[in-house]
Amino acid sequence: MRSILVANPKGGAGKTTFAVNLAAGLASRGAKVALCDLDRQRSALQWLGLRSSSLPGISSVGGDGRGTGGREGSDGWMVVDSPAGLHGKNLAHAVKLAAGVLVPVQPSLFDMAATGEFLSSLMGTLGRKRRSIGIVGMRVDPRTRAAATLEAFLTQFELPVITYLRDTQMYPNAAFAGQSVFDAPEYIAAREIRQWEPVFRWMDDLD
Ligand SMILES: Nc1ncnc2c1ncn2[C@@H]1O[C@H](COP(=O)(O)OP(=O)(O)OP(=O)(O)O)[C@@H](O)[C@H]1O
Ligand SMILES: [Mg+2]
Known part of the structure; x- marks a missing residue:
């Protein structure tokens, strides 16, 4: 995987x-x-625990690599959620195991300042593999000044903004039921799902 x-x-x-x-x-x-x-708060696993077995299946893998659910094999994807404050050896270890790193960033002064140092250290860790880092503008409309500010901030790192996901209650509402925007009826979530397309394309292009 x-x-x-x-x-x-x-x-x-x-x-x-x-x-x-x-x-x-x-x-x-x-x-x-x-x-x-990897988060001790276990938010992602809580979400998975709420997920109905009638929805497309997702198994879980512990931080030690041990799996449950039996769907993990040599193919497919493992999505790793990490805690706030991840740094140092733990970060380096997680990065080393990953085919790609996606960094959600909200376009606020405080978020960008906190993310800058992290991006520098991430690029140091990845060296020539920096093509495998992608930024996701979180809770932002791509046509706004906030998006332009985020892109201007990122030029110093030469990292691509893979996509923007807009600020919508669909995300928290779906999460309450162990669901995602992909589990909602297409006529409701079409706009959200379109915003995700570049993420899947970016993953397809990873080495
Ligand atoms: N695109 C979005 N639209 C609306 N709300 C969002 C969006 N993305 C995240 N949120 C909300 O923002 C809050 C923080 O999101 P989330 O818990 O995913 O962040 P996190 O980085 O995992 O936080 P932590 O560092 O505590 O683990 C949540 O209440 C979530 O519902
Ligand atoms: Mg979290």
């Missing part, structure tokens, strides 16, 4: 929201998916 690490040391950046929707999105596309929760 190839793994995607979802990381940002800033609390509340949208890591868990992004991770569970990514897992559900991959599952809805027919991929084998496992969710690994």
Whole structure:
């Protein structure tokens, strides 16, 4: 299984929201998916516990790599949700195991400041593999000044904004039921699902 690490040391950046929707999105596309929760708060696993077995299946893998649910094998994706404040050896270890790292960032002064240092250290760890880092603008409309500010901030790192996910109650509402925007009726979630397309394309292009 190839793994995607979802990381940002800033609390509340949208890591868990992004991770569970990514897992559900991959599952809805027919991929084998496992969710690994490195956060002691276990938010992603809580979400998985609420998920109905009638929805596209996602198994869970512990931080020690041990699985439950029996769907993990050599193919498919493992989506790794990580805690706020992840740094040092633990971060380096998680990054080393990942085929790609996705970093949700909200376009606020405080979020960008906290994320900057992290991006620098991440790029140091990955060196030539920096192509495997992608930014996701979280809770932002791409046509706004906030999005432009985020892009201007990111030019110093030469990292791509893979997509923007807009601020909508659909994310928290779906989470209450162990669901994602991919589990909602298409006529309700079409706009959200379109915003996710570049993420899947980016993953398809990973080495
Ligand atoms: N696109 C979005 N639209 C609306 N609300 C969102 C969106 N993304 C995240 N949220 C909300 O923002 C809050 C923080 O999100 P989340 O818990 O995913 O962040 P986190 O980075 O995992 O936090 P922590 O660092 O505490 O683990 C949650 O209440 C979540 O519902
Ligand atoms: Mg979280």
